[in-house]
Amino acid sequence: MKTRPLTLFRIPFIYLATGLIWIIAGNELLQFLTSDLSVEAQETYRTYKGTMYVLITTVVLFLLLRQQQEKLVVSENQYRSLFANNPNPMYIFSMKTMGIVKANNAAVAKYGYTMKEFRRMTAYDIRPAGAKEKLDIAVSEYEGKHKCSGRWIHRKKSGEEFTVSIISHKVRFNREECIMVLAIDITEVVENEKKIQEAYLIEKELNQALEHNNTVLEAAYRENFKLGEVLRRINNMVIVMDKDASVSWVNDAFLDFSGYTFQEVKGKKAGDLLSGPNSDISTIKKLIRSMESGKAFRGELLNYTKDKKEYWVEISVSPLFDENGELEGMISVGSVITDRKEKEGRISTQNQALREIAWISSHRFRRPVASILSLTEMLNDDIENSERLEYLKLLKSSSVELDEVSKEIAAKINQVETDCMKQPIF
Structure with missing residues (x-):
């Protein structure tokens, strides 16, 4: 610590001023008091004056030095108290030996070492292994200025490591060049x-x-x-339903064909809207089971428009799942197949007619033909006229029956041809 100029020169100045005042004032006072005395007496008083000067200046110098010493002691005690009672860990280590020569109470509490243990340790001992080279470089490059030395990892007696921010300053302690360190725990900050x-x-x-x-x-x-x-x-009718089969969205093709508005179908059960008296209950039950189990369904249904007009639709229903794999709803894509179903009906009717014609041909047509062939063969034999006449009657009867069967077949064929002309199949 540097002494201020006023403190440095105060004692010599007071000593000099006191001497000058004594010399000037003392000579005048002694001349006034001893003017009537002999020369020997005056010399004796001058000797006393010199002795008094020495005594007085000695006392003044002593008082000044004691006052300064008291101030130094007070100042030193204050600095010692600041060091010892600082709430942050502080220690002093030798730049030559790296040994710790002093630690404060906060360092004892923080690191877990006693004062005696600290004095037997070096600055390396409170750091983890591998920090020696870094510390040696920092000490060798130290310029002696008060500075922040950055962040370091320190280690307690227990082995626990924590992060500190170091503020250091070069000091002379016990006649050694040392570094005083203030270590602020910033582990929580880090x-x-x-x-x-x-x-x-x-x-x-x-x-x-x-x-x-x-x-x-x-x-x-x-x-x-x-x-x-x-x-x-798209032209296909699309219906999006939630998992309860309530309609949440339909496309324009459905609205245009069914005659409903979106407000009329939204939130309604699809089955309630589209099913009617002639709808196939078994197919509807299969569809419901597929929807409940989250499985796809494909089939044909007889549905109804808003004005209760029947139409056939082929639907493909697929499940919709959310990101968790849970069933979210179903989407149905349908194609109107009314024309196809009508054609299939006509084909079925025609096939039935053809089956009936085939049955007539194989059963009713064959019987009179067989009779005619038998009777013709019999006429070629040598028979009497009466018997021949009987055979001719039977032959005529069989021919009439054959003609009737032929007309019935022709009527059936004509009916089939008429239906085909009204609505071509292909």
């Missing part, structure tokens, strides 16, 4: 910085994920918009 950094990285990842998700959602929105437009505009 942990908070790590948490902040981790939070920042997480937030950065979340922002990147959010940006990516926004891009995906935007692309999905565009794709879904396109898909929605396709579903809305």
Whole structure:
């Protein structure tokens, strides 16, 4: 610690001023008091004056030095108290031996060592292995200025490590060049910085994920918009239902064909809207079971429009699942097959007629033909006229029966041809 100029020169100045005042004032006073005395008496008084000067200046010098010493003691005690009672760990170590020569109470409490243990330790001992080279470099490059020496890892007696921020200053202690260190525990600060950094990285990842998700959602929105437009505009009837079979969306083709408005069908049960008295109950039950179990269904149904007009539809129902694999609903895509079903009905009728013709040909037509052939053969034999006449009657009867069967077949064929002309099958 440097002494201020006023303190440095105060004692010599007071001593000099006191001497000058004594010399000037003393000579005048002695001349006034001893002017009537002999020369020997005056010399004796001058000797007393010199002795008094020495005594007085000695006393003044003593008082000044004692006052200064008291101030130094008070100042030293204050600095010792500041060091010993500082709430942060402080220690002093020798730059030559690296031994710790002094530690305060906070260091004892923080590191877990006693004062005696500290005095047997070096500055390396409170640091983890591998820090020696770094500390040696820091001490060798130390310029003796009060400075922040950065962050260091210190180690307690228990082996626990913690982070400190070091403030150091070069001092002379016990006639040695030393470094006084103030170690501030910033472990919590470092942990908070790590948490902040981790939070920042997480937030950065979340922002990147959010940006990516926004891009995906935007692309999905565009794709879904396109898909929605396709579903809305296709000729097939599309119905989207929730898992309770309530209608949540339909396309334009369904609305145009069924005669309903979207407000009329939304939230309604699809079966209640479309089923009617002639709908096949067994097929409807199969559809319901498939929907309840989340399985696909394909089949044909007889449905009804808003004005109760029947129409046939071939539907393909597929389940819709959410991201957790839970059933979310169903989508039904249907094609109107009324014309096809009508053609199938006509074909079935025609096939029935053909089967009847075939049966007539194989049974009723064959019997009179067989009779005619038998009777003709018999006429060729040598028989009497009466018997021949009987055979001719039977032959005529069989011919009439054959003619009737032929007309019935012709009527059936004509009916089939008439139906084909009214509505061609192909």
